[in-house]
Amino acid sequence: MCRVEEAIPNPQVLIDAVTTKMPFGKHKGILICDLPVYYLEWMHGKGGFPPGKLGMMLSTVFEIKTNGVGKILDEIKMRVHAARK
Template identity: 45%
Template sequence: MQADDLETLVRQTMPFGKYKGRLLVDLPGHYLNWFARNGFPKGELGRLLALMQEIDHNGLKPILARLRVPPQG
């Protein structure tokens, strides 16, 4: 894990698939678990999805709440 990975999880969106446009932190557990079973994408995205799956699987999502950027509007 890199120092800014947690902030990236609350800012980066999923670039493809059923949940395209959704923040990585907001991806459902079953979707993350699917990647864990079938293989994460190569590169940075795969590394971040694997980290998010580990956080979700261990019930640690609340640690990301403080990092969220409030919606603007």
């Protein structure tokens, strides 16, 4: 019998995506959550996202935005920034 493990989402990835700025490239300095979809699609098509935490944030934002649920990021961004005031 094959056992499929459930993927447990890590909310910290979303928090990091709304507080971390892109460290390189055309959109350097832009929050990861604010990167345009065309840029994420371009990165994905050029061989994928970089390894590690940055790649996890980029791929998560890519999946959220390309599936039409980008408002989730707006809500998290609003709550995180309000909590920091």
